Amino acid sequence: MAAQETADNKYVYDFAEGNKDLKDLLGGKGANLAEMTNLGLPVPPGFTITTEACKAYLATGREPDGLAGQIEAHLVALEREMGRSLGDPQDPLLVSVRSGARFSMPGMMETVLNVGLNDRSVVGLSAQAGQNDRFAWDSYRRLIQMFGKTVCEVPGEEFEHALDEAKRAKGTTNDLDLDADDLRGLVDAYKKIFLKHTGRDFPQEPREQLDLAIRAVFESWNAERAVLYRRQERIPADLGTAVNVVAMVFGNLGPDSGTGVAFTRDPGSGAQGIYGDYLANAQGEDVVAGIRNTVPLQELERLDKKSYDELLGIMARLEGHYKDLCDIEFTIERGKLWMLQTRVGKRTAAAAFVIAGQLVDEGLIDLDEALHRVNGAQLAQLMFPRFQLDHEFQPVAKGIGASPGAASGKVVFTSARAVELAAEGEAVILVRRETNPDDLNGMIAARGILTSRGGKTSHAAVVARGMGKTCVSGADEIEVNVPAKRFVVDGRTVSEGDVVSIDGTTGKVYLGEVPVMPSEVVQYFEGSLDPEHIDNALVRAVHRVMTHADAKRRLAVRTNADTGTDAARARRFGAEGIGLCRTEHMFLGDRRELVERLILAATATDRQDALAALLPLQRADFVEIFREMAGLPVTVRLIDPPLHEFLPPLEQLAVNVAVAQERGEDVAKEEALLAAVRRMHEENPMLGLRGVRLGLVIPGLFAMQVRAIAEAAVAVTRDGGAAFPEIMVPLVGAVQELETVRTEAEKIIAEVVGDSGVEVLIGTMIEVPRAALTAGQIAEAAQFFSFGTNDLTQMGWGFSRDDVEGAFFWRYLELGIFGISPFESIDRDGVGRLVRIAAEEGRAARPGLKLGVCGEHGGDPDSVHFFHEVGLDYVSCSPFRVPVARLEAGRAAIETDGSDSR
Numbered sequence: 001m002a003a004q005e006t007a008d009n010k011y012v013y014d015f016a017e018g019n020k021d022l023k024d025l026l027g028g029k030g031a032n033l034a035e036m037t038n039l040g041l042p043v044p045p046g047f048t049i050t051t052e053a054c055k056a057y058l059a060t061g062r063e064p065d066g067l068a069g070q071i072e073a074h075l076v077a078l079e080r081e082m083g084r085s086l087g088d089p090q091d092p093l094l095v096s097v098r099s100g101a102r103f104s105m106p107g108m109m110e111t112v113l114n115v116g117l118n119d120r121s122v123v124g125l126s127a128q129a130g131q132n133d134r135f136a137w138d139s140y141r142r143l144i145q146m147f148g149k150t151v152c153e154v155p156g157e158e159f160e161h162a163l164d165e166a167k168r169a170k171g172t173t174n175d176l177d178l179d180a181d182d183l184r185g186l187v188d189a190y191k192k193i194f195l196k197h198t199g200r201d202f203p204q205e206p207r208e209q210l211d212l213a214i215r216a217v218f219e220s221w222n223a224e225r226a227v228l229y230r231r232q233e234r235i236p237a238d239l240g241t242a243v244n245v246v247a248m249v250f251g252n253l254g255p256d257s258g259t260g261v262a263f264t265r266d267p268g269s270g271a272q273g274i275y276g277d278y279l280a281n282a283q284g285e286d287v288v289a290g291i292r293n294t295v296p297l298q299e300l301e302r303l304d305k306k307s308y309d310e311l312l313g314i315m316a317r318l319e320g321h322y323k324d325l326c327d328i329e330f331t332i333e334r335g336k337l338w339m340l341q342t343r344v345g346k347r348t349a350a351a352a353f354v355i356a357g358q359l360v361d362e363g364l365i366d367l368d369e370a371l372h373r374v375n376g377a378q379l380a381q382l383m384f385p386r387f388q389l390d391h392e393f394q395p396v397a398k399g400i401g402a403s404p405g406a407a408s409g410k411v412v413f414t415s416a417r418a419v420e421l422a423a424e425g426e427a428v429i430l431v432r433r434e435t436n437p438d439d440l441n442g443m444i445a446a447r448g449i450l451t452s453r454g455g456k457t458s459h460a461a462v463v464a465r466g467m468g469k470t471c472v473s474g475a476d477e478i479e480v481n482v483p484a485k486r487f488v489v490d491g492r493t494v495s496e497g498d499v500v501s502i503d504g505t506t507g508k509v510y511l512g513e514v515p516v517m518p519s520e521v522v523q524y525f526e527g528s529l530d531p532e533h534i535d536n537a538l539v540r541a542v543h544r545v546m547t548h549a550d551a552k553r554r555l556a557v558r559t560n561a562d563t564g565t566d567a568a569r570a571r572r573f574g575a576e577g578i579g580l581c582r583t584e585h586m587f588l589g590d591r592r593e594l595v596e597r598l599i600l601a602a603t604a605t606d607r608q609d610a611l612a613a614l615l616p617l618q619r620a621d622f623v624e625i626f627r628e629m630a631g632l633p634v635t636v637r638l639i640d641p642p643l644h645e646f647l648p649p650l651e652q653l654a655v656n657v658a659v660a661q662e663r664g665e666d667v668a669k670e671e672a673l674l675a676a677v678r679r680m681h682e683e684n685p686m687l688g689l690r691g692v693r694l695g696l697v698i699p700g701l702f703a704m705q706v707r708a709i710a711e712a713a714v715a716v717t718r719d720g721g722a723a724f725p726e727i728m729v730p731l732v733g734a735v736q737e738l739e740t741v742r743t744e745a746e747k748i749i750a751e752v753v754g755d756s757g758v759e760v761l762i763g764t765m766i767e768v769p770r771a772a773l774t775a776g777q778i779a780e781a782a783q784f785f786s787f788g789t790n791d792l793t794q795m796g797w798g799f800s801r802d803d804v805e806g807a808f809f810w811r812y813l814e815l816g817i818f819g820i821s822p823f824e825s826i827d828r829d830g831v832g833r834l835v836r837i838a839a840e841e842g843r844a845a846r847p848g849l850k851l852g853v854c855g856e857h858g859g860d861p862d863s864v865h866f867f868h869e870v871g872l873d874y875v876s877c878s879p880f881r882v883p884v885a886r887l888e889a890g891r892a893a894i895e896t897d898g899s900d901s902r
Helices: 003-008 023-038 051-060 067-082 121-128 133-152 156-170 180-198 206-220 224-233 284-289 299-303 305-322 349-361 367-372 376-382 415-423 437-445 459-467 520-525 537-552 564-572 583-587 589-600 604-628 650-662 668-680 692-697 701-718 735-753 769-773 789-797 801-815 831-845 861-870 879-897
Strands: 012-014 046-049 095-101 111-115 241-247 258-265 272-280 326-333 336-344 400-403 406-412 428-432 448-451 470-473 479-481 486-489 492-495 499-503 508-511 556-560 578-582 633-637 724-729 761-766 784-787 850-853 874-877
Touching (some): 012 023, 012 067, 023 046, 023 051, 023 095, 023 241, 046 067, 051 241, 067 206, 067 241, 095 206, 111 133, 111 206, 133 206, 258 299, 258 305, 272 299, 299 305, 305 326, 305 336, 349 367, 349 376, 367 537, 376 537, 376 861, 406 415, 406 448, 415 437, 448 459, 448 499, 459 470, 470 499, 537 879, 556 564, 578 874, 583 589, 583 604, 589 604, 589 668, 604 633, 650 668, 692 701, 692 735, 701 735, 724 735, 724 784, 735 761, 761 769, 769 789, 769 831, 784 831, 789 801, 831 861, 861 874, 861 879, 874 879
Parallel strands (some): 406 428, 428 448, 448 470, 556 578, 556 874, 578 633, 633 724, 724 761, 761 784, 850 874
Antiparallel strands (some): 095 111, 095 241, 258 272, 258 326, 326 336, 400 470, 406 499, 479 486, 486 492
């Protein structure tokens, strides 16, 4: 782009120029500040530097042409509106510089307050505040601390240690007890720390402070913690962040000032009421960081009823305007209320469902929108178990239930240790006085987070809720000693490695591991709770949304089940059939001996005898499954893995034979088995003699299975049931393979079913890339396709799932090659394209071809949406994920097709 064209781009917007729909350009914070400004709410004046400016800066390493001039023009306008100038020694204008991306990323990027203060203007600020020296020097030390850490990468602990030392010298633990002289001395200490780490004095030129702070916010988009958070939350990496420059208003001017965070409904439960935290004589960072414990928002009514009543009116107005739970940040400056931010608030999974139902009842949204506002990941969280408490378990502390759930694990006090133990398979609870953005790695690794400071709006609480992680905050009975790796509570010492349990709903903390019990949502799905006659808002809300999802979805949802027990549970969870019944699981346990007989068969007669012994066992398995799925389709996959998987490992067997021979024992049978294992040994068995190849090489194997399926279906039908079997041939790569198996199968089926009325479909699993690319040919011989996306992903990418996830996926995720494991969510561009090609070409060759998916992706929310778009008929997943798939199938219908319904 030419320099002139770049210079003509609009990179800076006044708040009055934007609105809430410009989040891509202005970021969430800037768009919502603009929206509140246009609603006439009390928002401090300011302007937003766009995400386009950020992306240009990150691409070139310098500010785009024209940006500096636009910032200057908007700064002049801001100074004119405020009647003050940036850095004026007598009457200074101070500004905050805040990040604000398209998606909320709490605490992940940078903020700098009080920009514009220096050695001269601090005196003017004091005069401006009525000769309030303490306030002025407190504001100055905050600027140096935030600027040093954020802009110049000065270790934050050094500033904290200096503050702690100042408080110790004063004989206090409360920073409010430091007077103006103490804070003046602290500013000098902070300046020395800044000089030591940067090699320069703290910058005194206000415009330099502003420019450096803006660049720091741009660069924070690619900070390690921001990158990690985006991967965790699946936020695209190319969005960039906007920067908001806002005139400062001060909550630390004295007892008639303060700052707080409010929610229009409880973000933990969804209950209606007044929720939030308030902190008198403080700036906003004090609340979010949790460095001082807040008071409940209701306390503001006693402290400042005028501001309290005004705030409640604004909260109601914002919720009605956004038609959702709003998260609001505000400051009171000497009795004057200012709105600093609003956004659609993060909430727990339970609150998401409850609030969606409430808003429908209030006429603010319809059921389609309610379904859009919840998701399968949240539903899965609600299906996790909770603590089963009795008299043996008494809490040792109680904090604030900041993010629901039940979590037990070994206590750790640092993020590094949490990551280390979690990598070893240990469940851990991260214990901190308060968390900060640098703790994100440990928060992700931990089962739960416990802090002794902070409230429902602290960093720990907000981030934990966003991740669906159990969190208890503000448990101030706990004395945390991070260097000593212990905490003390109720006279007892808990050291690193000891087990604790935390309840994110009640806020209670227990010593030891507490047993868990099923959630109410699981009980509802299993039919033990009637949603119409139970005083449980969550269960009623889940029932309502699920009913609407079922009415809207086009995709059917089946389950992967190999036993009658699994089939029965999946059916209770809403499964509409079985999409994958793995027959190889039926050859394990006591039946291994029969498989060994089959493999060791020296003659055709021996082989037929082994198959004849397996036939009634297979038939009984299918009878049980068909009965549990009466009236619903059951897709049975013929045996897929290599036969040697049913035998002892080669190395183990060789050692056993050698030892037995040394002892002089009779090892004829073991030697024969060893010879068979050696004969069948493959360097890469997943690409060897398995699937359809077994059926073609070992006479009678598939025939036995087909006969067992057909005989079971006839037996169930003649007993008054209804069986709808579908036989799936695995690993087909060429139509000729399927034709050969189908010809033999159809003869057996015709012989068995006779006039019983049983109809058996024959299809194939599309799991080899060649099958996807020749789907038009294969469809000529197949009555259905089921996509085996596990193998399709392995073969499409050319790596083994069993080997690579632990070996290098972590590095691929770290480098951004993967946003998420392709085994967890389908790779739309590669593997997804193979699915699309096969679906389109298969249906072109055979209109009405039934299409499904039975890999693990069938229960992944994002993948379900893709399968809906491609036009599959059903997805199949594990029983536990059936409700998740049902919900996401409904969401896919309303989001892709509007009013499309089944």
